[in-house]
Amino acid sequence: MAIAKILWADDEIENLQSQRLFLESKGYEVQTFTNGFEAIDYVRDNAVDVVLLDESMPGITGLETLAKIKEVNPTVPVVMITKNETENLMDDAIGSQITDYLIKPVNPNQVLLSLKKIIDNRRLVAEKTTQQYQQQFRNLFMALNSNPDYNEWMDIYKKLIYWELEMEKSDSPEMQEVFQTQKGEANTEFYKFISKNYTSWINSRNGNVPVMSNTLFKQKVLPVIEKGTPTFFIVIDNLRLDQWKAIQPIFAESFRILEEDTFYSILPTATQYSRNAILAGAMPLEIEKQFPLQWKNDDEEGGKNMYEEEFFKGQLRRLRREDIKYSYTKVVHYNDSQQLVNNIHNMLNNDLNIIIYNFVDMLSHARTEMEVLKELASDEVSYRSITRSWFEHSALHQALKKIADKKINIVLATDHGSVRVKTPYKVIGDKQTTTNLRYKHGRNLNYDPKDVLAFRDPREVGLPVPNVNSSFIFAKEDGFLCYPNNYNYFVNYYKNTFQHGGISLEEMIVPVVRMSNK
Template sequence: MNQFNILWVDDEIDLLKPHIIFLNNKGYSVTSCQSGMEALEMIKEDSFDIVFLDENMPGLSGLETLNSIKEKESNLPVVMITKSEEEYIMEEAIGNKIADYLIKPVNPNQILLSLKKNLDHNRLISEKTTSNYQQEFRKIAMDLAMINSHEEWAELYQKLIYWELELDQIQDSGMIDILESQKVEANLQFGKFVEKNYQDWFDGNGDAPMLSTDLINKKVLPHIRRNEKVLLVVIDNLRYDQWKSIEKHISPFYDKTQEMSYYSILPTATQYARNAIFSGLMPSDMEKHHPNLWKNDMDEGGKNLHEAEFLEAQLSRLGMRDVQFSYHKITNLKSGRKLADNLKALGNNDLNVVVYNFVDMLSHSKTEMEVIKELASNDKAYRSLTESWFKNSPLLDIIKNAQSLGLKLILTTDHGTINVKSPSKVIGDRDTSLNLRYKTGRSLTYQGKDVYAAKDPKSIKLPAMSMSSSFIFAKGDLFLAYPNNFNHYVSYYRNTYQHGGISLEEMIIPYVEFSPK
């Protein structure tokens, strides 16, 4: 154990010699003094890891000493020790960010526990987390060989996210590398599962998960039927781990009543998955029933310009044309602020839909801007950047204002995204789509092991641009690259966040319900 330096400040320090001897025997170095002024001088001269501070001392009181310490050394942990249990003393000490609060008489084990909480905390948590993950690693490895249902895959993915977030806290690069390799293996097996089962989800031969097309009908409208007023927030490109990073910023205003995952349809791309949410239809059915609203990959113009019309048509088809709703797509700070300021005017609607595009823009910016590449160099940094945006965003203000209006909150996304690492060569004609994670076109040539190929798009409810068109979807962390100018292309897109293909990160996505506090 590292030797920690303790400063113990008490005007009756001689009575504490047994405690000091006890700590010395445990490997701690204890320096003592009898007044606040003396303590401030010692802190100026020497470096201490923690201070034990008596609250009731003549001259400079404990609280006054605490204030002075925090002004000079804001990160130095201070444990307040007092005979008094008066609430105002406790509140003032806590307000000054004390590390702990002990009531006299204290025994040696109380002191030792406080030291371990404050000084050995990270080491103890690291050791415990590492030990627990090592045990869980073996179980996850066994589960990977046996999983055979969409429910089990969703459960395993959430377990991997849990351990990823836990290991983030302890900075054990060895354990993080092990987890990363386990995620790669999981995505390899998940790709095989999707390739084997995806078509069955649409022809009635398989047990299908909740998909993009089910979201409005199965999850949102039941609340409307119970006369609850709902704010539905769809954050484009929000992965499950990013959701967990922003969750704590919503909890002061809303109580979480349900959290689950659902599956994005393929391709896991905005024009397919988000249009499927609002229309309640698969892409081939959108093309058939709403040819004026649907656009295929190579059609000119925006592909997500008619989500409000799709939603209106779905409500009408489901016999709920009387539902009063608003739809808002937020793509910049100004429009976000405007909606936050004007949300009260929408409070009487049955349903208010907000599509927020920041995370999608962030993933594209990582490809195009060097500064974003630096800020979001890996998944941990990507989560951190998402959290920093969210807690300072108009979206959080919108959620706060929704809480004050008593609106039910539903938060979800259309698909996730994955950090792509390795290229897979593909050849297509000039009418082949441009996405890095899926391609649609005629006469595609590709590495069969790297993709899920749908030679008959209609079999998975996708439109075919011609009789010979097919779709291919990249698995795992691969991205599809043309042989022309291959090295430059690969260098430009490697370690960027992409979507459209098959991975746990793209397909298994969060759905969360909240009630206002």
């Protein structure tokens, strides 16, 4: 059976018989024609893997033939063969979606190399990816076992994300399984690391701590703000590092990416804690002290993120930067997103524009509730894909494109990530116990201590005490917390859904990216 079926159209095809025989000896089936019309008819009626197309043919030119072939079969790869090296011809050909081009006279190995690049590319890339990961596996294993600090953990996670994205190119289920095992081991070690160090970060006096939610604005946004150049601080809710990598190429089309960094979300890795901490520049315990009427605990009535702008004003007061002229925009509904598009030019008059964009978080919650989304975002690969598709067609992208030609700064970040949960852990609590699957607080929590990280006094990690004797517990790795009543139903319902609030690399190490206009 032939490796692939090649169509070769050239008015001098008789002079290329030796080339045809060479390709056939390498296992390719080659169908030849002397003009574009016959080539177009053949593509219309037959499956073809690659078209080799002479640019200069009588009757209908190569570029005209190319256009007709693409109408018939938009995805077929076309290699243009030309005597003419003029730049505008190359621009026309590339603009018409050729896959490759060769300059006459071509030798057989040139053609073979081009075919290999096109047809064997996926297989060769997959093999190379697998081979490279095998070499890197040991390095990652050693890094995990060398007692990494918080900077090294960010580096390890970036490398894991790099290999996770590379593994999409590999068709080796065995290697993907090896990778998932290694990622699982990384999360096990990361949980131990957070258990040992988190309390000291929150109570540190010497400043040897990572950038966290409560210091993100001061350390990553404030230094970027300059008079005369508007800064856009965009917080996309619940955006993991791998999801940022999925939308990064779309940003790169319009903006210059100056720095891709990460920071640590506070615990719980949930919107009402981490995003309020970003805007207030303070831990939830401090926010509650400063704004006792506005801060709402899980078990209290009312919206938990309704006072973000008020918290942000408080942060500016503490930083003595009330001179900053800012706008605050929150996009939750479709109408909000259209207002953002219509109003984006007016924002250029401000020093700072905060844009809170709720989509990914709604996606993860909707995915839990809706069967169709469970199918659409069934794993990390499809979760990334759906995020990319959303952003590409979003009002946020539309709005940013409108100001891409202006002199602006952008800092894009998130409040927390999410993790796909697989392992259920039983927890018993009273009626006041919170319903979140990745963390819970309550007075009489009953759990297996090896399943969770517990803080009997929430104040030691900067969290309010909702009720007397309330303690917080956080799920580790891919665990989720279920009550014993209706246990099997809830386990099956929530297993393999994306949740947040607990301790994992995916939830805690999240992106912060600095960009400017090109």
